[in-house]
Amino acid sequence: MRTTRAALAVILAGVLVAGCGADGDGGPDKSGAGRGEGAHGSLAKLTVPAAYDSGRGWDQVLDWVPEDAAADPVATDGETVAYLVRSGDGYAVQARDGATGEVRWTGAPYRTPPMAPDAPGAVEIPGVGIVRQGGRTYVVVWATGERTGDALGKSEDVVQVGIYPADASGGSVAPLHRVSVTVDTQESAVEVRDSGAGLLIMWRDAGHHSAALDMESGKVTRYDDAAALIPGCESTTCLDSRAVAVTVKGPVINGAQGGMGVPDGWRGEDVAPEGVEAGRTFVSGEQNGTLTGVHDGRFVARWRQAGDSGASVRSAHDLADGRLLASTACEEDGQEPELPPAASPNGAYLAQGTVLFDVKAGKGLCLAGDETRRSVRIGAVSDSGTAYGVTYPESSARSVVELDASTGSPKVLPEGTLLPAATLDGAALFTQRENGTGLRLSVRLEK
Template sequence: MRGVRSAVGAVAVLGLIAGCGGDSGGDGGSGDPGKAGAEAGAEADGGAAAGPVGTSPVPQAYDGAEGWSQPLEWLAGSTATATPVTVAPRADTVAYLLGTSDASGGSGGYTVEARDARSGDLRWSSGKWTPPPPAEDPSADGAPTVPSVATVVQDGREYVVVWAHGMEGKDELHDGKEVVRLAVFPADGSGDATAPARQVSVPVDAPTGVQVRDGGDGALVTWEPVGSDTYGVSVDLTTGESTAFGYEDLEMPQCGPGSCIDGKVVGAGGDGPVVSMASGGFGVPGGWFNEDFAPEGVWKDPYGDEINGRVTAASPTHVAAAWRVGEGGFDADYIWSVHDARTGELRAEVDCDAEDVAEQGSVWERGSGRTPEMSVSPGGRYAAAGPAAFDLKTGEGVCLAGDGDRKDMHLLSVTDDGTGYGFVTEETEGPQTAVQVDLATGDPEALPDGTDLPYRPLRDTALFLPLIGGGDTPAVQVLHRR
């Protein structure tokens, strides 16, 4: 189904759930406007927003005839896995990238447009921004890549961050340096052709898994630390100062020798980086440790050699995890939980036997090196991580894992009225079945064939990502709630 295919394509870059940013924000790679922008002949000016362009059905809660859209024609035919769009919930704004080309048809750059979510009115637009030239191997899977855009909150203010992975200073006489370049714009800004409030180049050694997102205290830049001494960088958007996290910053003093390995930074708020260990275990080194906040009844190694609890998704404020339950942790059932990223406090839990996801992170992100983002409702009450959804007010949750008869389902987004939207994950060929779930009961309902799903709910609207033009052109579309 067209709607589910387009939404899943965006989430595969996000991550599961944003954070879907995200925590919002898509995740792409380095940019080459010659591949995706200039060859398409796209111009920078998006003009006035059009009316809704999607022809597929949408969930009953949304009015398919009320809203606005912006086709991203410069991405027509692109095989890039990201749709460069983000939402700023506090400003109630949707921001996206447009490709540009020069008058001679040569390689251009990119501009940002930010529109009022409800009316579609243009709030501000940027001048042309040029990403760094791509690294020698900018994409591990060989797919064309484009810059991306994310929303980051710092000191209570939202910023739209445009970013790209590439090389700076490389020429016939210089090797140059590999960087992630950030351009920072206040989400509540105004004006046309505005310049970034700040630009920052973060040195990286990142063959795969580059990700920029809201880390809880500024922008968080992470990658697969293969052969690198740095495992992540937190960037203060107001000063441009960067804090790099190395191997010593990931060491968990609560772990025994060899029991916590292959650490990854998934957040940067509070007293230090929030670290997830591939072997099991997570927390803030020298601060809180996951075993001190484990759900009741989960397995614990009496010898301390193996740490239970594996991160499945993260947001700026929360961490989702899966825990084994049962004697010795073998052939175990699972409990999924959500924890406060700053304190480790257990916020919600649910029994959920989704072993494949618990062991491998997320089926959407398998092998990508990126940490899936949690989907959080605009008001912050509900959160979802793959097959599990949580009510952070009651501390309870629902599980959509298969039970031997019912198929596995994953949630793409959750709304403040306690509704989750997702799809059946076992369908590997052909359209995936879209589902709607009442989070109070956990009862799923199949939606009509071809239903487009809300990718990021906002106050009284939601962002959809339909495919138009025969299915090869993504569009930004915002529809009103009924």
């Protein structure tokens, strides 16, 4: 799923200003050609990487987004930028042409379910993403809340999802499907992400649970006992396994003690890169290979390297058949929180955290630190193979860096340079918190 997350640069925001400037009207207009939300004015003054023109592009400010929001409601597939604006007592999805800033369509009002009073975590706001399935692209919006019970039924936690065609036009576009998925938020927050063949909702309640949502039909398939799907696997080995992605042949299961695969399809030991421990090699029953992220029909995995070094191998694969696309040895400190994968709009490059893959050339690059060098975590990569990231850990002064995938040599950018939250076809998306007054989304074109 093409969605920006608040991890490296934190994403999102709001006042349309295409070219030199445009008026704002406080929200989308009824025709779908709205000019955005917030004050009008010229383009925000930004310090951006040298490949981008700070004077060409457009801005959008969303003044409703709270300062402590858990994530930012914006997504891009490299061509379209979709985000949420306020609409009456709810929200509306708005989609713009990434290059011109022209509003392509605005959705009908989306009303979120009421927030459960005891839900854990930071402030929840609706999320938005872009998902591809069956050759078609969809914009999805979701929110977690509580479906109120009645005299006979109890209240229950739900994730409410609206599915829109990305190629829609006009105003008040109705969703193709409105779906509510029953979940439980007592033990953990709910995670919504690209399944590889639709949308995947994941949560924990006395074990791992997943629900796959089909974009075409709106059908929900639940995986409440992933261990039962693994043929011939002992319960002690498979207990607490979880469905982490979906293919046309079924779900991809991550084993609780390692190992991954599709029960009626590919197996991790058959698609493992060279130099890793494959299969069941430990007395404890551990297997090797863990899927760590999915992006547009491909996934990234982590493996234990063969031998006693304790190092890892990272790899990129095709989700449908598990086919290996690229790999690299990469020893990590084990304390790095996992980030969603990022990819170039043309699909030639795929990154997650400290690894960057050139999937066309079949090469991988490790950017993990060592005794003398800090790690670099990739947040975005362009079609030309220029990657942008930040140094890690964040406890020390953070620097924005860029590097060429062909050389792998990071270059620190001048202080104050913004990290692209995502790359588009011929542009980049930048986001800034507005000091308690919302979020600013800025697209700047390549020179």
